[in-house]
Amino acid sequence: MKLIKSTRLACIMLAFGFFFACTSSKPTIDSLILSNQYDFALTQIEKQLAENPDQPDLLISKGEINTLIASDLDPRERTPLYSETGSAFDQAINLGVDSVQFEKINSIKDQTWSKEHNAGTAAYNTEGSSPENSIAQAHFRNAITLKPEESSYLSLATAQFTSGNIDEAISTLNTAKNLMPEVSPKIYENLGFLYLQNGEPDQSVFYYELANRDIIKSKNIAFGLVNAYISTSNTEKAIRLLDGLVENYPNDATIRNVYGTQLYLVTETIMNDLADAYLNNDSSLVSQIRFEAEGVGEQAEKELIQAYSRDTTNTNFIESLGVFYNNLTGKYLSVYEVAFEADRPSLSIKAKILLDFAIEYYEKLSQFTPDNSDLESTLEGLYSLKQSRFSS
Numbered sequence: 006m007k008l009i010k011s012t013r014l015a016c017i018m019l020a021f022g023f024f025f026a027c028t029s030s031k032p033t034i035d036s037l038i039l040s041n042q043y044d045f046a047l048t049q050i051e052k053q054l055a056e057n058p059d060q061p062d063l064l065i066s067k068g069e070i071n072t073l074i075a076s077d078l079d080p081r082e083r084t085p086l087y088s089e090t091g092s093a094f095d096q097a098i099n100l101g102v103d104s105v106q107f108e109k110i111n112s113i114k115d116q117t118w119s120k121e122h123n124a125g126t127a128a129y130n131t132e133g134s135s136p137e138n139s140i141a142q143a144h145f146r147n148a149i150t151l152k153p154e155e156s157s158y159l160s161l162a163t164a165q166f167t168s169g170n171i172d173e174a175i176s177t178l179n180t181a182k183n184l185m186p187e188v189s190p191k192i193y194e195n196l197g198f199l200y201l202q203n204g205e206p207d208q209s210v211f212y213y214e215l216a217n218r219d220i221i222k223s224k225n226i227a228f229g230l231v232n233a234y235i236s237t238s239n240t241e242k243a244i245r246l247l248d249g250l251v252e253n254y255p256n257d258a259t260i261r262n263v264y265g266t267q268l269y270l271v272t273e274t275i276m277n278d279l280a281d282a283y284l285n286n287d288s289s290l291v292s293q294i295r296f297e298a299e300g301v302g303e304q305a306e307k308e309l310i311q312a313y314s315r316d317t318t319n320t321n322f323i324e325s326l327g328v329f330y331n332n333l334t335g336k337y338l339s340v341y342e343v344a345f346e347a348d349r350p351s352l353s354i355k356a357k358i359l360l361d362f363a364i365e366y367y368e369k370l371s372q373f374t375p376d377n378s379d380l381e382s383t384l385e386g387l388y389s390l391k392q393s394r395f396s397s
Contacts, residue, residue: 228260265308
């Protein structure tokens, strides 16, 4: 690679021509490196390797010079030189190097990798999630070219994701996964997250499950898997995992809120089964299903209240309770229409209790979000329902 203009090269050659005329010895490769005459040093190396390619010391110097030339370039232009560095080092090792030479190779690679990776981190902290965090990505690619370290793959994938390139981030981590002799849970976890963000929940579940066999011990992985299960409508697995999470992290309000929401979905299904049992005039099944519906519904309510009690100003938790009571009111009123005459009074009482709670929490929500037309409309509908169904 010629990195200087021909006129400059001519001047360098003339200068060295004068030097040779005044002395009887040629400059060594090391002296050329020390004087920053990298292009001329490479020329001398190539000549000597052409005469005798079995010289690992020259190949090591060639790799080192390429890293030095690269340091003066824009980060986005360095990768080819780092590739040449890696190739030169590999050739040297294949020829056979002693312990000192091997240590020098590792030292050059480690130091240059560290500079590139740290520069990438600094650039990312500056560029952040902007679509143009290309400098950060370039540094991480350079680091990977020098040494395929997991941390650089993860950092590159993060930069790609935050700039909106999810497919590229997935490709980066899949490359890392295929190269690593032992894949860490972190790569699987990140792949699970990325596939979920990319609208591929089945793949997300696959990688989240690979991330950790004892998944409850890692809350982030476990919660990511919960989201993946929810996205694939696998409520049963989501609830099973949430049950373990609540037991291990009892003070995590978000987990309890999600758990309560998923339990409501189960309650909703049971209430549909209850309506079918009434329609089929199966009194034995009705009793069984009513008991189950009330039990699961109460558990869902308990979890949602537990979440709210830990943060009474969280509008998401308040709204979750409002939606829960509102929807369950509708379910009980629907079952009421097909229920046995003897069961209707108790179903009506239950619906009224739920409706009052729905109004209470939507009114709480309105205090935090005044002038919300949708919320006002919901409350008007609840007031109207109470007036028409339970005014007497």
